[in-house]
Amino acid sequence: MPKVTINGRELEVPAGTNLIEAAETADQEIPHYCYHPGLSVAGNCRMCLVEIKALSEKQSNPLPKLQIGCNTIVQDGMVVESDNERVRDARRSVLEFLLINHPIDCPICDQAGECKLQEYYMDYGRYGSRFALDDKVQKRKVIPVGPAIMLDQERCILCTRCVRFLDEVTETHELTITERGDHSELSLATGASVDNAYSANIVDICPVGALTNRDFRFQARVWYLDSADSVCAGCATGCNIEVHSRRGSIYRLKPRANADVNGYWMCDAGRFTHEDNDAKGRLQTSLIREGGRFIDVEYTVAVRRAAAGLKTAGSVGIVAGAGAALEEAFLAAKIQDLLGGGPRIVSSPAISEVADDGRLVSTDRFPNRRGLKALGYEEATVLGSSVDALLVLRADPAGDDEAWTERLEALHSAVVVSDRVSDTTGFADQVLAIGSHFECDGAFVNRDGRVQRFQAAVPAPGTAVAGWEALAALLAALGGPAYDGHSDVLDSLLADLRDDSLISASATGG
């Protein structure tokens, strides 16, 4: 591997690494706007200019001009200075050029707080305007360019990240640069609208406030948002995400880079899965059936009643949705084993109206089918006739298929563990109210067999608890082993899993 010296520090990096990435391995930032590791090199912003003191072992003479770090591939013996006065001077110039025609409407800009113009200005600002206000080029603001996205041409620094994303990743080509010089504008191609399945990624990669999410505009100041690392539950791909929330409400989902799963991106369908998290129909509290009516109870009461019901059953079956977390499915299986075993089925359909797109969208709209299968769950829509008790986990068999109605009515005991009211909850003897996947710690196994952990981002509503917590309590109430918190559950289930095709949780960083 080539050795490069950056600011006096020798680094060994893989061949083909550029200077921005090389510096990053040593926690040194070379400022940049147009460069993005998931896109081709454009080299237009000129912010990453560095001084090459020696090109390589063989050519040890300094280069006369500053070079852009994004397009400079390390060579053995290369010596680089990315923070000397000449470089800092060039950056000050570039940043000043970027800002002279920028509206500087930071107080009303959604990007404020996560804007690279603001960020770099701290280090490379001139702190004194030299530009006559009358000279500013004015452009159009508030241009809807797609169902999810608003464009402000004035704020745009023309880095072309969005254009390259739409050219290279989605290959849909909706945006382009029109006009030239300081009248250059980011524009929609004639007749186009940015409404492809990945459109909102261009908002993420916009380094400034030119592209904003229409649903997030003016909703929150980003510095008040909390962030939790999570995994998208929108389909079997399991894109790594961050969940941004404030005071218990989720404001937005952002992709989290994972080269093995989603690169830097996520699809729009997944991005907006948080929208019904606060919606009506969420279970606020656990319920028990009392004289033909449901009454609200503490979950411990519901757990006690459920244990009593299941204990007296002949054979307990499990119907689980493929959105159940690994921990939940594991604990349900333990409960069943304790009661003498029985059939476990995954009721969610594996194929949907959405087609696999060869990128990130999976036809399986559920995040954990592989996980459930690894735990012995089988894909089926019916249960054997010997079953007289049912544990329904994040599934709605009655809603999926009316044929279930009769079966559910005839049961000795039906315990439904769910985060929302459904057709099936109507047939339950006890309903254990649990949080959605945004509200629980847990893990999914994605379509490639990768075990990926996610964190609770917001608290569950009302008195609902985490799924693993409710089921651990039920297991304990039945006389099973007691677990010491979520990691204890996860550790023992990972130790239990005997599926060599799975890729371990530690390998994902998820």
Added chain:
Amino acid sequence: MSEKVLLRFEDISADLTDISQYVADGGYQATRKAICEWSPDDLVAEVKDSGLRGRGGAGFPTGLKWSFVPKDSGKPIYLLCNADESEPGTFKDRVIIERDPHQLLEGIIIASYAIGCHDAFIYIRGEFADGYDIVCKAVADARREGYVGEKLFGTDYSLNVHVHRGAGAYICGEETGLIESLEGKRAYPRIKPPFPAVQGLFGCPTIVNNVETLACVKHVVAKGAAWFKSIGPEGGPGPKLFCLSGHVRKPGVYEAPMGIGLRSLINDYAGGMLEGRTLKAVIPGGSSVPVLRAEETDIAMDFDSVVAAGSMLGSAGVIVMDDSTCMVHALRALSHFYHHESCGQCTPCREGTGWLEHIVSRVDDGEATEDDLARLDSVAGGMLGNTICVLADAAAMPVQSFLSKFRDEFAAHVRDGGCALKGSGNVSGKVPGRAVA
């Protein structure tokens, strides 16, 4: 004055745009000789040996450029003739195209053969409406006569020549901008490396040569490298076209040996200064290069001598300015041009060219402050050398050189609130409007 080569049409009565007259005058003999008697390697060696340096502006050795084409890439090799002549003060290629197009075509055929190209493109400036028709006719005539097409002169060598008309942007003359434009894209210059010789048009090895350069190639073959080398200085010999414009009696294109004196060009070729005027300044190589004061003009016009004098030969567009010229106003015209023509790809050029024009305009209008002058120099400095192509340099260098060489005049504009020369016969009297969207 010696025998003209590039401007031979001036010395004879034949119409060289007519292929039969061109052939009757000895035309296409050089091409025949090159293809029938020489190997491509011999040709590259001969052009290298001639010392021919590119006439488009940069002065890169032509034979050396050709030798960068990889021999075993397995891809097609392209020759692009850069006929997008648009540098202010430069109009030499146009004369070749309009008056002696077959001379150019011979150069294209020979160069194509030398580099192993079977599809050559002539990218001609959009505004050259007549030139486009003339060059199209020349190609069609040459094809009909068998100088272009399949199995030339009975050999196995075949060549197609395509003519592509630009749409009117200066940046398309930058060789990688030209390639992008030819590919049907915005003419955003590419980051180099890779250089076009390795990865050019459609990702294939590509040589981009200027019109005059290719015309010279024909004469290197016709008369030999030794003859070419005997003209002018060793470091960049050959016959050369100079474009004289501005306050001279006979503005126009003149052929002279490389290394001719700048004063001689002005006085002997272009008839001297206009009646009663004295020389004030010269931009020797097209609008992009640093200006020279009158007392700096006693120089030889070849690549190295002009660099030694602090400017560049560039495209040999010699813009002559007399004592009636307001240097601030002249700079304003240049700054307006670069503002208008910046492609907008790189931040410093996109934003800086407009800023420069605004400040220069304020100085010209007598509305500037002393701070503005320092700002001009600093803004230009922030652009210089910091962009993908040299358009930013071309915009910044005149600003810095005008400012340093005519500082008093700029300062006077600030102090007096305007120009002392206004209304005194200032030739560039038309004030360019501020660029609009």
